Amino acid sequence: MCSRHTAAPLPMRDGVAPSYLWLPDGQWPDMLSFLLERYPQISAAQWRDRMARGEVVNGDGAVLAPDSPYRRGMRIFYYRELERETPIPFQEAILFQDEHLIVVDKPHFLPMTPAGRFVQETLLTRLKKNLDCAELTPIHRLDRETAGVVIFSRQVASRGAYQSLFQRREVRKTYEALAPVLAGRDFPFIYRSRMVEGEQFFLMREEAGEPNSETIIEVIEERGDVNLYRLQPHTGRKHQLRVHLASLGIPIVNDAFYPVALPCKEDDMSQPLQLLARAIDFTDPLSGEPRHFESRRSL
Structure with missing residues (x-):
């Protein structure tokens, strides 16, 4: 069973928990004026409709109206809504579940959590909806x-x-990737570098200095012009495996970010990144038993 938490005054809806916002310092004549300035992509008609449906409330659950006074420090709750959301035509699979954990085999292209242009088509929302598990x-x-x-x-x-x-770092994560053949190296070997945020917010880059990322790289099998690599990260930097292989001159097949960020392919799902989180191993902190979970997918 899933635990229940009732702090939010709005319930989960279609697998999506309400968003919330603490109202900042500022002078606005009413709630609608603030919301229009804060979220310019949402029209006044849309906010009036949401409020008429009782879907914009304060922390006590009181419904807010367009002319409700603005009060600094108040917390408001509302649902994120998208007029159009791209369907993700790939399905997740549950590998294991007990009273504490759910282990999932995620497909390519499916976001983990609601953000940007995805709300319903995310792994978290799908699971919450299908399992009725708000927490x-x-x-x-x-x-x-x-x-x-x-x-x-x-x-x-x-x-x-x-x-x-x-x-x-008591969890061992094993990945697999398809990438070009790397000549002149003895496998396995350890690659280390210093990774920092790039100039574009969604990218990472390497710079000189004390390494803060480390990956063990070995070859599982040769497949013509590419190899199937086993990658074991000892650190968890954003895009670590993608950056490391690109820096070695063997970017992962179909990587649209590294070594060069390509134009956004929008809804093109014909060329998935050839990177797979193959397995996770750890000692269960509650039972002391070894745990091993492995993907059923292949590259």
């Missing part, structure tokens, strides 16, 4: 472009115990 929370994350094993917590009481495993 489901990912313990770690995969890029939208990456497929494979990812773990969710379904109990608030035990969530910290599992999260701390990742924080202490």
